[in-house]
Amino acid sequence: MRVAVIGVGWYGFKPSVPELSFREMMFEAAVRAYSDANIDPRRDVDAFISCQEDFWEGVAISDEFAPEPIGGVLRPTMTITGDGLQCIGQAYAMIKTGAFETIVVEAHAKPSDILSIQEIYELALDPQLRVLNFGNPLFQAGLDAVAYMRRSGARREHLALVAYKNKNRGLLNPRASHAAPVRLEDIMESGTVIYPMSRYEIAEFTDVAINIVLASESKAKGYTDKPAWIDGVGWATELGSGAIEWHSWGRMPSMKLAAQMAYKQAGIESPLKQVDFAEVEDRFSYMELLTLEELGLGGLEGVPRLLESGYYDVKGGLPVNPSSGSLSLGASLEATGLSRLLEAILQLRGEAGGVQLSDARKAIVASWRGPPTYTSAVVIVSSS
Amino acid sequence: MSLWKKGRIVDIRHVEGKMEVEEYIYTPGIAGLELAKALIEGKILGVKCDGKVYIPAKTFCPDFTRGELVEVEGSWTIETYTIIYEDMYGRKLEKPQIIALLKLENVEGGLIHYVNVDPKTIRVGLKVKPVFKPREERKGLLTDIIYFTVEH
Numbered sequence: 026m027r028v029a030v031i032g033v034g035w036y037g038f039k040p041s042v043p044e045l046s047f048r049e050m051m052f053e054a055a056v057r058a059y060s061d062a063n064i065d066p067r068r069d070v071d072a073f074i075s076c077q078e079d080f081w082e083g084v085a086i087s088d089e090f091a092p093e094p095i096g097g098v099l100r101p102t103m104t105i106t107g108d109g110l111q112c113i114g115q116a117y118a119m120i121k122t123g124a125f126e127t128i129v130v131e132a133h134a135k136p137s138d139i140l141s142i143q144e145i146y147e148l149a150l151d152p153q154l155r156v157l158n159f160g161n162p163l164f165q166a167g168l169d170a171v172a173y174m175r176r177s178g179a180r181r182e183h184l185a186l187v188a189y190k191n192k193n194r195g196l197l198n199p200r201a202s203h204a205a206p207v208r209l210e211d212i213m214e215s216g217t218v219i220y221p222m223s224r225y226e227i228a229e230f231t232d233v234a235i236n237i238v239l240a241s242e243s244k245a246k247g248y249t250d251k252p253a254w255i256d257g258v259g260w261a262t263e264l265g266s267g268a269i270e271w272h273s274w275g276r277m278p279s280m281k282l283a284a285q286m287a288y289k290q291a292g293i294e295s296p297l298k299q300v301d302f303a304e305v306e307d308r309f310s311y312m313e314l315l316t317l318e319e320l321g322l323g324g325l326e327g328v329p330r331l332l333e334s335g336y337y338d339v340k341g342g343l344p345v346n347p348s349s350g351s352l353s354l355g356a357s358l359e360a361t362g363l364s365r366l367l368e369a370i371l372q373l374r375g376e377a378g379g380v381q382l383s384d385a386r387k388a389i390v391a392s393w394r395g396p397p398t399y400t401s402a403v404v405i406v407s408s409s
Numbered sequence: 410m411s412l413w414k415k416g417r418i419v420d421i422r423h424v425e426g427k428m429e430v431e432e433y434i435y436t437p438g439i440a441g442l443e444l445a446k447a448l449i450e451g452k453i454l455g456v457k458c459d460g461k462v463y464i465p466a467k468t469f470c471p472d473f474t475r476g477e478l479v480e481v482e483g484s485w486t487i488e489t490y491t492i493i494y495e496d497m498y499g500r501k502l503e504k505p506q507i508i509a510l511l512k513l514e515n516v517e518g519g520l521i522h523y524v525n526v527d528p529k530t531i532r533v534g535l536k537v538k539p540v541f542k543p544r545e546e547r548k549g550l551l552t553d554i555i556y557f558t559v560e561h
Binding site: 043044045049052053080083084085142143146148152153154156157158159160161162163164166167168169170171172175216217218219220221224264267268269270271274275 | 411414415416418421426428430435437441444463464465467471488489490491492493494495496497498499502506508509510517518519520521522523533550551552
């Protein structure tokens with residue numbers, strides 16, 4: 026029995042959404058998704074899952090606030106403190122049991138409301154480590170970038186090239202609020218923020234609410250004639266999640282494990298040959314390259330070379346981040362993974378507008394929960 | 410869905426809020442307390458798990474066994490590093506902050522700490538050593554180590 030995406034809805038994709046509260050944004054995205062799926066959430070949905078985290082909401086025990094804006098009152102509703110793709114994994118597994126037929130997954134982010142976002146990132150570090158003053162709590166990305174470059178042979182130019190590709194690509198995507206027409210030299214000559222990365226290579230934040238409706242194969246056919254299919258989902262948290270010093274620097278074992286799990290379900294043995302495009306983690310420039318390697322989409326030393334050759338461009342062998350990625354769309358806290366899944370689904374449906382690919386039938390979507398976590402999730406989606 | 414949303418910026422209102430989480434005490438626990446005592450003595454502890462030693466020390470091991478706390482010593486090198494120039498709000502730091510993962514030979518994990526070295530000369534593999542505060546100023550925190558410095 027397969028699992029389909031039968032509806033999607035979103036609201037925002039702006040650096041700030043001042044007109045609505047985050048709960049109103051959830052409501053807006055939900056109404057749009059249910060309209061897209063032709064469902065009544067009060068009648069047709071068996072469970073609701075929201076990916077969220079108290080500190081991003083600014084309220085304690087925020088799961089109590091989850092049901093109402095998405096139509097889940099007095100219905101099974103649960104929250105997961107994790108990236109939106111982890112909620113997709115949960116919904117997929119629940120539908121596979123046969124006990125649930127239609128499940129709503131939602132995630133949202135309103136980073137523009139969070140005046141002390143840097144302090145919240147600091148609070149996510151081990152209290153024993155937090156006595157040090159790092160200057161920027163995203164320092165881990167710098168440690169991983171340097172270790173990745175040393176191990177893979179990727180140079181500063183390769184990281185800049187990722188930002189060049191994604192920042193310019195975003196000019197074609199109306200959701201990409203952080204797109205910019207930049208030259209490679211602009212990036213190379215720009216000052217360093219977290220060595221070895223410039224400001225262009227660190228994703229800015231974006232406010233968004235995203236709602237995705239999943240259904241079993243038999244249900245899906247009754248609601249839509251344009252389902253996207255979820256062929257596999259994997260997720261993992263690696264060693265080093267509680268003591269970051271134990272992390273494998275310059276690697277992302279959680280991404281590799283998540284991919285292996287998703288590939289197995291989807292029957293993927295050689296991903297480079299079997300998928301048409303990939304929407305992968307790029308909230309830091311080096312992460313696009315490292316993720317591609319861990320997903321088996323280039324191999325060690327292969328990824329920087331393939332990037333140089335244009336293989337990951339929209340007209341190359343494997344378009345990577347045809348949506349323009351998080352470097353242009355922005356990072357949206359726990360909604361980041363869903364924003365990339367949304368872009369992949371629009372591609373599969375032929376509704377991606379200015380960023381539409383000519384051949385988009387099967388895709389890999391890969392997301393990291395972001396620093397300081399070492400949790401990743403991978404989803405395989407296809408149009409038939 | 411709301412049909413009529415306010416767009417004129419002066420019509421938009423904010424409610425100020427504060428999350429009451431700034432005051433907290435953290436129980437250091439068994440390993441944390443031993444680690445603190447060791448730092449005051451100018452020592453660094455690791456945890457021995459199934460033949461491997463990990464730093465920083467925890468009570469529990471990656472394989473879910475209970476570890477044995479042991480003092481670690483030896484030669485430190487920079488495994489990876491970064492240099493922070495700006496914070497998340499785009500404010501330039503007064504002085505670039507060098508952060509590194511310091512690795513001890515034959516030990517898993519490592520310590521994340523400052524390195525006192527010219528940014529131009531920092532590199533992976535550089536041999537370094539910890540510099541502790543004078544004993545009377547130590548508090549059992551990671552800041553009892555001022556920084557790591559290049560070994561001469």
